[in-house]
Amino acid sequence: MTISAAERTALREAVRDLLRDACTEQDVRRVMNSGDGFDRGLWRQLAELGVVGMLIDPGYGGSGLGSLELEAVTEETGAALLPSPFISSGVLAASLIQAAGPPEDQKRLLPGIASGESIATVALTGKRGTWAPDGVDVTAGADGTLTGGARYVTFGQAADVILVAARTADGIGVFEVAPDAPGFTRTAESVFDPTVRLSAFAFDRTPARRLGTAGWGAVQAALDLAVLALAGEQAGGARRILDITVEYLKTRIQFGRPIGSFQALKHFAADLLLEVESATSAAQHAAAEHAAAEHAAAEHAAAEHATAEHAAAAGLPGAAAGAVALAGFTCAEAFETTALYAIQMHGGIGFTWEHPAHLFLRRARSGAQLFGGSRAHRERYLVSKGA
Amino acid sequence: MTGIPAPEELRAEVKAWLAQHWTKLPHEPAGDQHARPARAAWLGKVLAAGYAVPTWPTAWHGRGYPNELADAIEHEFAAAGAPGARQDKYSIPANTVLKFGTETLKRDIIQDVLTGQATTCLFYSEPGAGSDLAGVRTTAVRDGDHWVVNGQKVWTSSAATADYALLIARTDWDVPKHRGLSYFVVPMHQPGIEVRPLVQITGESHFNEVFITDAVVPGEYLVGAEGDGWRVLQTALAYERSIMGDGARASRHHTLADDLIGLAREHGRLDDPVLRYHLAKVLALRELNALNNARAKAAAEQGTSSSIMSLGKLAMANILHAEAGLRTEIAGPETLLAGAENPEADDINFLTLNAFFTSIGGGTNQIQRNIIGERVLGLPKEPEIDRNIPFRQVRRS
Numbered sequence: 025m026t027i028s029a030a031e032r033t034a035l036r037e038a039v040r041d042l043l044r045d046a047c048t049e050q051d052v053r054r055v056m057n058s059g060d061g062f063d064r065g066l067w068r069q070l071a072e073l074g075v076v077g078m079l080i081d082p083g084y085g086g087s088g089l090g091s092l093e094l095e096a097v098t099e100e101t102g103a104a105l106l107p108s109p110f111i112s113s114g115v116l117a118a119s120l121i122q123a124a125g126p127p128e129d130q131k132r133l134l135p136g137i138a139s140g141e142s143i144a145t146v147a148l149t150g151k152r153g154t155w156a157p158d159g160v161d162v163t164a165g166a167d168g169t170l171t172g173g174a175r176y177v178t179f180g181q182a183a184d185v186i187l188v189a190a191r192t193a194d195g196i197g198v199f200e201v202a203p204d205a206p207g208f209t210r211t212a213e214s215v216f217d218p219t220v221r222l223s224a225f226a227f228d229r230t231p232a233r234r235l236g237t238a239g240w241g242a243v244q245a246a247l248d249l250a251v252l253a254l255a256g257e258q259a260g261g262a263r264r265i266l267d268i269t270v271e272y273l274k275t276r277i278q279f280g281r282p283i284g285s286f287q288a289l290k291h292f293a294a295d296l297l298l299e300v301e302s303a304t305s306a307a308q309h310a311a312a313e314h315a316a317a318e319h320a321a322a323e324h325a326a327a328e329h330a331t332a333e334h335a336a337a338a339g340l341p342g343a344a345a346g347a348v349a350l351a352g353f354t355c356a357e358a359f360e361t362t363a364l365y366a367i368q369m370h371g372g373i374g375f376t377w378e379h380p381a382h383l384f385l386r387r388a389r390s391g392a393q394l395f396g397g398s399r400a401h402r403e404r405y406l407v408s409k410g411a
Numbered sequence: 412m413t414g415i416p417a418p419e420e421l422r423a424e425v426k427a428w429l430a431q432h433w434t435k436l437p438h439e440p441a442g443d444q445h446a447r448p449a450r451a452a453w454l455g456k457v458l459a460a461g462y463a464v465p466t467w468p469t470a471w472h473g474r475g476y477p478n479e480l481a482d483a484i485e486h487e488f489a490a491a492g493a494p495g496a497r498q499d500k501y502s503i504p505a506n507t508v509l510k511f512g513t514e515t516l517k518r519d520i521i522q523d524v525l526t527g528q529a530t531t532c533l534f535y536s537e538p539g540a541g542s543d544l545a546g547v548r549t550t551a552v553r554d555g556d557h558w559v560v561n562g563q564k565v566w567t568s569s570a571a572t573a574d575y576a577l578l579i580a581r582t583d584w585d586v587p588k589h590r591g592l593s594y595f596v597v598p599m600h601q602p603g604i605e606v607r608p609l610v611q612i613t614g615e616s617h618f619n620e621v622f623i624t625d626a627v628v629p630g631e632y633l634v635g636a637e638g639d640g641w642r643v644l645q646t647a648l649a650y651e652r653s654i655m656g657d658g659a660r661a662s663r664h665h666t667l668a669d670d671l672i673g674l675a676r677e678h679g680r681l682d683d684p685v686l687r688y689h690l691a692k693v694l695a696l697r698e699l700n701a702l703n704n705a706r707a708k709a710a711a712e713q714g715t716s717s718s719i720m721s722l723g724k725l726a727m728a729n730i731l732h733a734e735a736g737l738r739t740e741i742a743g744p745e746t747l748l749a750g751a752e753n754p755e756a757d758d759i760n761f762l763t764l765n766a767f768f769t770s771i772g773g774g775t776n777q778i779q780r781n782i783i784g785e786r787v788l789g790l791p792k793e794p795e796i797d798r799n800i801p802f803r804q805v806r807r808s
């Protein structure tokens with residue numbers, strides 16, 4: 025479903041207002057030191073606002089929105105450094121279930137995810153962290169049990185719906201594992217970015233159910249949305265830390281004048297503005313291309329009576345894949361560059377734990393690795409251009 | 412003032428007029444306006460029909476139209492491929508003179524400029540006043556009913572054929588630098604003006620340096636008030652900025668398709684992971700710039716302002732330098748060579764040098780970053796130690 029630009033702006037502003045009150049820097053610091061790593065009260069509010077289930081079909085309790093709305097919302101969540109399982113549960117897992125089917129599993133799992141009562145995660149990669157088929161270190165046995173391990177599982181400790189990509193005789197399959205299944209253990213990882221929690225999963229002949237016949241095509245479709253969401257967060261995060269830095273340049277006085285009057289710093293700021301605007305353009309363009317591709321696929325599916333699963337397996341057309349990949353690496357790099365320079369431009373105060381600049385850098389660095397990383401996005405971008 | 416027609420009515424009128432009058436112009440040598448009679452005749456017709464400057468008053472060849480309506484005329488001319496319409500949007504000299512010039516000056520030059528019979532060049536930059544344009548030292552001194560000008564100008568394009576120059580010169584050395592400037596239109600065809608081609612690092616020569624010795628300017632050719640030249644110049648520069656292209660010109664031999672991927676493939680470098688990294692970077696820079704421009708355009712259409720416009724020149728300079736570096740990396744030792752017998756290397760070397768055209772010309776990247784920092788991000792200016800002292804006392808190189 026697509027809504028008007030005005031409605032999209034209203035949604036974005038509602039999210040911004042909520043986060044301005046409920047996700048201040050103090051809140052982020054409180055939550056990042058908590059056991060869960062996210063604020064359950066705020067999570068409920070985000071669910072009530074329709075954010076958590078925004079991508080989920082209205083028939084399953086969601087808002088049925090698309091990539092354009094996702095991008096707009098994530099610019100705000102990224103700016104606020106919102107620590108939450110939204111991308112993990114509401115984007116990656118929800119869209120994987122929607123792409124993988126089957127309907128009975130969708131009916132069983134999606135309403136809880138949409139309402140925020142369930143938190144889902146997807147274990148997609150092993151130690152190598154490629155978020156590609158070659159990185160999967162879990163194998164499904166002939167008896168349907170899973171054995172192996174997964175790393176970098178986003179908000180894995182909090183999850184009660186657990187999806188796992190595993191090798192099968194016919195390629196990668198998507199499985200569901202009960203949180204209390206025998207042979208399944210999860211361990212919280214020590215993380216560099218305390219606003220995005222990660223877990224290591226281990227499976228030892230763990231009973232599992234395969235979701236339909238979905239393969240890596242469905243996973244890739246879900247990853248595309250997760251990358252898009254990350255790109256939006258990165259564009260928003262980069263803009264916020266630049267704003268904070270520019271404000272500091274105007275108010276910090278040394279040598280009798282605001283340090284922003286020094287060209288050494290002013291020129292960094294100008295270059296960073298170009299980074300921020302380019303990241304915003306890239307994220308919004310990716311969302312537009314993705315939305316157009318989804319729209320075309322839906323029309324095609326309706327005409328052909330094909331299932332969502334088939335559409336997902338077909339993958340994004342080249343232009344949309346290229347646009348998502350472009351956003352994937354350029355937004356990550358823009359955010360990291362902006363956050364790195366922000367610390368330098370703040371000088372001593374930027375090197376302190378109490379200043380938020382390092383929180384932005386931590387978030388930039390986690391986003392630059394998750395769901396594929398810049399190297400993979402760069403390659404996919406080149407391939408989309410025929411290189 | 413004539414009545415204001417509906418846009419579709421106007422479009423039909425222009426379409427019919429073009430159908431009746433427009434035929435493709437014969438080939439005439441570019442460069443010397445005096446040797447292009449067919450073009451001049453056509454521009455005269457456009458002017459007489461009221462299409463050259465439709466937003467101007469009727470007393471000055473216009474129709475008093477609002478911009479949106481005038482754009483309809485431009486659209487029809489563009490569709491027909493006919494030149495000459497909408498110079499109220501594009502002509503720096505005509506607009507500046509209309510706005511600030513004396514009646515005599517307007518009568519003397521506006522019609523000739525709009526019909527292409529007179530061309531102009533800009534006497535702005537000097538060897539000692541580049542980024543700091545308000546520091547010009549070319550001096551105009553009043554002598555009875557005229558002015559006498561002495562000094563040196565640089566980076567002047569088309570000076571060899573121009574009929575007039577738009578000059579910013581110092582008329583008072585005893586006030587702070589911005590306040591002692593005046594703006595003039597200078598007749599070029601006189602002995603006091605010597606034009607010499609300036610050779611660029613590429614070996615080409617698109618600009619001149621101009622030596623001005625006791626050149627004479629009629630009193631009525633002062634544009635705006637004496638001492639008000641900086642304000643007039645700002646208006647003229649605003650017209651210039653609104654029409655400036657991206658500054659990137661084509662390569663010399665046109666051997667280089669835009670296709671960087673093709674170039675890498677030809678050189679067997681497409682599998683090199685380091686090269687692929689740089690290739691993705693350059694392709695992304697290009698695409699991001701196009702996306703930024705599209706977003707700025709969309710914002711402008713919705714009437715919201717965007718900070719992106721002011722970033723474009725900086726972005727383009729980055730792209731041109733990065734792209735030249737990538738091409739050099741792909742071609743490798745071939746770039747040791749030059750000349751027509753090595754067209755690919757020659758092009759790459761040309762692009763490497765010519766990237767500075769964009770990162771220096773029209774304001775260096777450093778000045779551009781100051782502008783972005785100050786006008787877009789609102790950062791404070793550097794203290795200007797020359798601002799409030801008489802220009803005579805300002806330190807110079």
